[in-house]
Structure formats: structure tokens, C-alpha cells
Amino acid sequence: MILCPGCFVDYLLPAIVNQTQEIIRICNECNCIVYQKDGCIKTTNLTTFMEERGLPDLWSELTLLDIGETAEEETYENTKNLFPTIGE
């Protein structure tokens, strides 16, 4: 479980953006998004992220991934599993 860097209350859930197939992390509490671009980790929010892609800022545009995370609390800077690989 990766603690949200936006609100420090909830956790960042892994998800896929349906239209772009990007793997991101999103917070259920504050809509903070952590994503990867050009090898860098970036943080933004759902509205900005979706606007940049010309998509509506709706959770229905995302598919949450169930990767069976441990209950151990991590920060997004320290985790090794920020963006899980899928289809393995």
C-alpha cells in the first residue's frame, strides 16, 4: 500500500487509463495521480491529467488493478512496485 503524497490519508491505487493504456496510481481520497513520463515520476491530479489527454476527468475512464498489495505502508518514492507490470 503506497501512501498518497497529496493527502497522506489514503493510498494510491494502481489503475490503467482505458484510452491510453497508461499505468498510473490514483488516490481515492483526493484524486492525486502519480504517473511516469519520459522515465520520470510525476504527480498531478485527475482533472489535469485527463485534460492533458483530452479525456473526461472521470473514474470510469480508469480500470483499477487488483495486484494483491501487502498491507505494509510505503511511500511512492521508496516503493519498488509503483507501476506494476501487467499480463504476467
Ligand SMILES: [Zn+2]
Ligand atoms: Zn490523496
